[in-house]
Amino acid sequence: MKAVIVGGGILGTALAYRLTTEGVDVELFEAGRLGGATSAVGAGWLNSGGKEPFEYHILNVHGMAEYATLAREFGHAPWYHASGNLKWTTSDKADEIRAHAERLRSWGYPVELLSPKRVNEIEPCLRVPDDVTQVAHYPWEGLADLTQLIGALAQRASANGAEIHTNTRVASLVTEGDQVTGVTLADGTTVSADVVAMCTGRWSDEVARTAGVDLPMAPSLGFNIYTGPAPVVLTSMVHTPDVNFRPDGSGRVMARTKEFDDAVPIDGAVDPIPDVGKEILARAVKYLPGLEGVPIEGARVAYRSIPGDDRPVVGQVPGRPGLYLLVTHSGGTMGPLLGRLAALDIAHGERDTRLARFGPGRIVKV
Template identity: 40%
Template sequence: MRIAVVGLGVLGASAARALAHAGASVTVLERSGPLAGTTGTTFAWVNSHSKDPRSYHDLNVAGMEEHSVLARSGNGQPAWFHRTGNLEWAGDEAGAERLARSVARLRDRDYPVDWITPRAARELVPDLRVPEGVRDVAYYPTEGYVLPSLLLARLWGEARDAGAVLRCPAEVVGLTESRDGVRVELADGDEVRADAVVLAAGRWSESVSALAGHRIPMASPDVAGSATVGFLGWTTPVAARVDRVLTTPTLNVRPDGGGRLVVQGLDLDVDADPAKRPSPDGEHARTLLARLAGLVDGTEGARLESLRVGQRSLPADGHPVCGFLGESSRVYAMATHSGITLGPLLGRLAAQEVLGGEPSELLADFRPQRWEGVDPAELPALRPARFAGQQ
């Protein structure tokens, strides 16, 4: 089969890899460049926190395991997946109750989580500063983080090895289905003919799906202070021993290679505005760095090399969209907030479904047909993440 994949983020690269490995002739159409969307600006925490309903939780657990399987199969390649665990604690009584409920719910789902002491937490992260008064720390040993550029290099590199080709820049402006396939029109006047198309357009999924006469309702990625936007800071190299994810009341932290850390303060996201580029030396940057110095020894004097406003790919009801649009089985769409956790898994499942395999039960609750007859404007507004574990 000839398959066109629209978008070269983690979902598009994963689908291209799986399709090419299965023998399809794959052409990837990318408007601006790899990592240009959400994949390039993400906290990249691999987890299944606050993922309801149960089917969404189970999908993310399967996504976590897919990362491990993929990582074990890549001999001699740069380490992009670090399953080193996550540490979390609460800052006040309300937070402690919220965390206890979350841990209990996860344990009911057989999700690995343990209560450990602050001393045990510092043995795991020697430079960690746990505030006085914290007695219990939640430890999630199977969680981890991804270095997005290295993951994309792995997925897209193996797709190329199997024969996939990239056209970039290639902006898709038209999608026309017929009995013989799909005609993909490009902004430069050229076109691509394919037997099927996989849409992996991230936060542009609504406008791209509309080209084929369908709709994937997405939360706007441009609304300041909304659930779709948030600050992310990248530090200069620091002399601090941090090898895992930290989700704390004031700051979330993960390593980013080369001694750099990615930092995130969810309460600050109320000020995040995609229309305003934040300064790496401004007020929010200073706040993030002050919090980092209070959390991790050895980070005093660090600076931010970059402070960005991330824009999440978030379907209007908060849940993934995975499946064929319409009845022709010609146009397949993927869109999700959990792109890093789910990317390798969704790419593989999409390839199986597009190439004629049995529908995946893991995706049964996430088909685009759930939007038929639903007015997205009547849905409750998505709540922004403001506490650790919510994002």
């Protein structure tokens, strides 16, 4: 079986690796560089904190667990940090965090409520405000360095025989009758395949349209800043009422806030750093005083790859044999798992029951 994968983000490279381990010939086409689009800006927070309904929650929980499996399989996993998540709210919303913790616990998802003193044993550089008495700790959650993981997946896929082409845009899908039989590249070359798997992130509606498939997408903007190296030790993801941050290597910190997500409506690197970036850093300094005086090294914006109903789209397109979709938000958390489940589906027709509610039939029109 020959598979063409369109897109070299976390989903495309996870699928490429897993298809090669299932004995499928793989050719992957990426318009830019591997992991250079949404996956480069995603926070890589591995979580299932507020994800409903239950079937979606479980897919995310199993997505988190898949990282430990992949880490064992690879032997060396510098891209995976089982470092937990800390979250507090303003004192008037303390009840909300307790209720949220109860709901997650009732689903078997551990949440501890810690004193600020205990938090400082875990994260000594963090300053929890005086009026906060309880901090939620989500010990199963963690962080991934997605671009690095994408490199590791692509390297292993190549070692297993996959051909990976960067800076090679797919101009359109090729159809013969209803069947999708391959892709046409921007230079006019046609590449045939038994199956074409679209891992095209937020561009998925555009690519699907070339085969007469309507896939509604609802992308939203996200804006992150990245500091220079700071004299701080930080291992966890941290959520505060007005800013969220994570370690980003060599003392660097990545920070963002939902409030400013769409303040800079461009796509890619942001230069010069806008005032909202400086405001995000000022907020982070309140909780990580070691960031005081540390410059912002960069800022980036990306569109989230969100299907129209905010749920994963994984599977063969009804009415378009040969066309497989693998498109989701929270692809950091679920990417390695969905890549493996999709590979089993494509290679052997083994459809995992966890995907039952997430097939394309519910959302696409052909």
